[in-house]
Amino acid sequence: MTYFSFRFLLCNAIICIFLGILLGLKRLLQNQLSARMQYNLSIIFLVVLIVPFFPIKSAPSSISWGHLLMPNSNTNGDIQTTFLSGNSYTLNKINDFAVSVSTQIPTFIHSLLVFFWSIGVFVMFVLLYRSAKQVKALHSSALPLQNEVINTLYIDCLNETNSKNTIPIYSTAFLKSPVLAGFLRPRIYLPIHLISDFNAGTISATDLRYMLLHELQHYKHRDILVGYLINTANVFYWFNPLIGYFLKRIRQERELACDAAVLQLLKETEYTSYGNTLINFAETIALTPFPLTMGISGNAKQLKGRILNIASFRKPTFTQKIRGYLICIFVSTVIIGCVPLLSVYASDQTGYHFDTTRKNITQLNLSSNFGNYTGSFVLYDQATDKWNIYNIDNASTRIPPNSTYKIYDALLGLESGIITPEHSTFTWNGEPCPFESWESDQDLTSAMHNSVNWYFQAIDSQAGFQSVKTFLQTINYGNQNTGTNLNLYWTDFSLKISPIEQVELLQNFYQNNFHFDRKNIQAVKNALLLSTTSSGSLYGKTGTGRVNGKDVNGWFVGYIESDNNTYYFATNIQAPSNATGSQATEITETILSDFGIWK
Numbered sequence: 001m002t003y004f005s006f007r008f009l010l011c012n013a014i015i016c017i018f019l020g021i022l023l024g025l026k027r028l029l030q031n032q033l034s035a036r037m038q039y040n041l042s043i044i045f046l047v048v049l050i051v052p053f054f055p056i057k058s059a060p061s062s063i064s065w066g067h068l069l070m071p072n073s074n075t076n077g078d079i080q081t082t083f084l085s086g087n088s089y090t091l092n093k094i095n096d097f098a099v100s101v102s103t104q105i106p107t108f109i110h111s112l113l114v115f116f117w118s119i120g121v122f123v124m125f126v127l128l129y130r131s132a133k134q135v136k137a138l139h140s141s142a143l144p145l146q147n148e149v150i151n152t153l154y155i156d157c158l159n160e161t162n163s164k165n166t167i168p169i170y171s172t173a174f175l176k177s178p179v180l181a182g183f184l185r186p187r188i189y190l191p192i193h194l195i196s197d198f199n200a201g202t203i204s205a206t207d208l209r210y211m212l213l214h215e216l217q218h219y220k221h222r223d224i225l226v227g228y229l230i231n232t233a234n235v236f237y238w239f240n241p242l243i244g245y246f247l248k249r250i251r252q253e254r255e256l257a258c259d260a261a262v263l264q265l266l267k268e269t270e271y272t273s274y275g276n277t278l279i280n281f282a283e284t285i286a287l288t289p290f291p292l293t294m295g296i297s298g299n300a301k302q303l304k305g306r307i308l309n310i311a312s313f314r315k316p317t318f319t320q321k322i323r324g325y326l327i328c329i330f331v332s333t334v335i336i337g338c339v340p341l342l343s344v345y346a347s348d349q350t351g352y353h354f355d356t357t358r359k360n361i362t363q364l365n366l367s368s369n370f371g372n373y374t375g376s377f378v379l380y381d382q383a384t385d386k387w388n389i390y391n392i393d394n395a396s397t398r399i400p401p402n403s404t405y406k407i408y409d410a411l412l413g414l415e416s417g418i419i420t421p422e423h424s425t426f427t428w429n430g431e432p433c434p435f436e437s438w439e440s441d442q443d444l445t446s447a448m449h450n451s452v453n454w455y456f457q458a459i460d461s462q463a464g465f466q467s468v469k470t471f472l473q474t475i476n477y478g479n480q481n482t483g484t485n486l487n488l489y490w491t492d493f494s495l496k497i498s499p500i501e502q503v504e505l506l507q508n509f510y511q512n513n514f515h516f517d518r519k520n521i522q523a524v525k526n527a528l529l530l531s532t533t534s535s536g537s538l539y540g541k542t543g544t545g546r547v548n549g550k551d552v553n554g555w556f557v558g559y560i561e562s563d564n565n566t567y568y569f570a571t572n573i574q575a576p577s578n579a580t581g582s583q584a585t586e587i588t589e590t591i592l593s594d595f596g597i598w599k
Contacts (some may be wrong), residue, residue: 009113011052016242018048018338022331023246029327034316035309037328039257042250043226044332049233049243117239124235131231131292135181138189142170147195153205154188157212160265167219171195177281179293180215186224188215210262210277217261218294223254231291252302254294259306263313275310278303352396352478352498359387366390369587375554375573377591378499380507383565388595389500398478398496399572402543403451403581404555405477405490405497407509407524410444412471413459414520419444421523426455448527448541453488460486475514477505491545502557502570510559510566528558535598536562542581550577554584560598567597 022045026038033041145151154169167180168187175191194211197203218224230247237243263271316324366377376395379388389395413419419426424444433439437450447455460468465486472480478501483494497505508514512521528539540558544551557570571588573579592598 008052008117012237012240012243015048015051016240018335019045019242019246022335025331029331032327033324034320035253035256035260037324039250039253040328041331041335042246042253043229044335045246046226046229046233046250048335048338049237053236120238121235124238128231128235128291135292138172138174138181139170139187141174142172142187142189145169145171145190145195147171147199149205150190150195150198150208153209154212157209157216161213161216161220163216163220167216177295178211178215179295180218180224181293183224183228183292186219188212188219206273207277207281210274213262213265214258215294217258218254221257221261223258223294226250226254227292227294252305255302255306256309259310260313263310264315268315271310271313275307278307278310352398352501354392354396354498354500360385361387361389361392363392364388364390366591369591370573373554373573373575373579373583373587375571375579375584375587376499377588378503378570379591379595380503380568381565382507382567394572395499395570398498398501399574400491400493400545400553401478401495401497401502402491402545402553402555404502404541404543404557405495406448406451406456407528407541407557408471408475408477408505409456409459409490410448410524410527411475411509411514411516411520412463412468413444413456414523415471415516416459416463416467418459418462421519424523426458428454444523445527451542457487475505475508477501491543499557499570499572502555503568506557506559506568506570510568530558533599536560538598540585542585544581545579551580552576554579554581556581556584556588560592567592 170189172189173192377390438452442455478497482489531538543555545553554573559568571584573584
């Protein structure tokens, strides 16, 4: 629920931006686009309104609120310990202390927003359902048209519009103006008073012809379907005034486009007569009886606009038509191209595009190793250039790196000259820390092994905000986003990276594709060394994401250096609780042991 509320609101904000651009473009090109093309562009944009309801994989409930999570400014206020423990020798070499972050916007607010939105949807749905019942009642009360003269006139109109299907025409006493209604079985309904006025000579055959042509153009251009889409969108976006304005505008453009389609069939000498029909029957056709019908009606302001458009209407030349089509195609392509962009940026779980076309990838089934954890495992064999991946969807999903980012924060400090391989010690300022091991002077190795936050925060503070952002861009680290807080951006859902990217980044680090000082690379490697056995040397860093006192995100990333090969790995686990770096390490060592890589 929290994930949907956040994503839906973010989608609305982005949709409004796109919509503002579209309305500006249409205004700029209004003299280049016909009424029909203006209407078509609006219909295409309706597709964008479906994006928030695409079945995108949601995040685990423990981290679903994503960007709304921010750390407390006082890190001593809500801190709990995650300490690695177990029988593994590697575990005993790492202290993975996790700092808890908390939500500034409580979950119940999200629930409240969804509740009020749902109430509005329910009310709008009831109104729409009532309109559907009215259409059904209209059909039940209507009778097939018996007037032979009008039937003959109607057949002539069918021929005039080149309609391949004969739409049934009915008479009814419950309408003031002609309408087209019915989604699966559309029908035209004529009010009995119009038939009576026609028989009495009050309404001319020309007036009635224009009305019938208008309804047939609605049918020909499938406006009844668009009407249903508009009304459905109005149900779900009832709270958004800009989208409400846009939907109202589509209805207006629909009538302008329909008028233009009728005028295309008429001679220029008949344009004034068609406009006079709207004027003469303005009071009668003032309002559409209910939403799910298409008619010639409209309010006084809309009718005034239609009259002005009729007065200025000129049939477009061939060149104007081609130009209008090209503009419409271009703008439509841009709109459709924005749909996946909107979907990605509105998703709390931004994915990393991993190009698999030229890679040797084996997808693993390690569900028994992960148990109740959601997660992924990525292993790259440098000698054979082979990837082994468990759960490739999760492995290409960006999530907070937590303390695994400190590998590269250390590089930032070294490359900036804040620390050096020979002199990397920071003096503890004497302030109380949440963990005893933090309350002493730290060098790079001790700070890495004890995951000392204040050490790396000091590096960031001295480097400065812009230097941190530039460094992230230089090494192409995940989404490269530090948010606005340099204290815990690697764990507060600002900075995100996928497990696949972790492995790719470790390759670049190990091989120094960054072209950094080799002494700096070696200094970080030395700080990452966990164990050396007959299998080789294991280098790694854990990370634990703690939210509201719950361990929800566990990492273990690193590489194994043997005599003739190097293996790079990244393990991530997620759960509502107990998803720690220690658990990720245990899972990793079991998998590596099964592969015969590490004993």
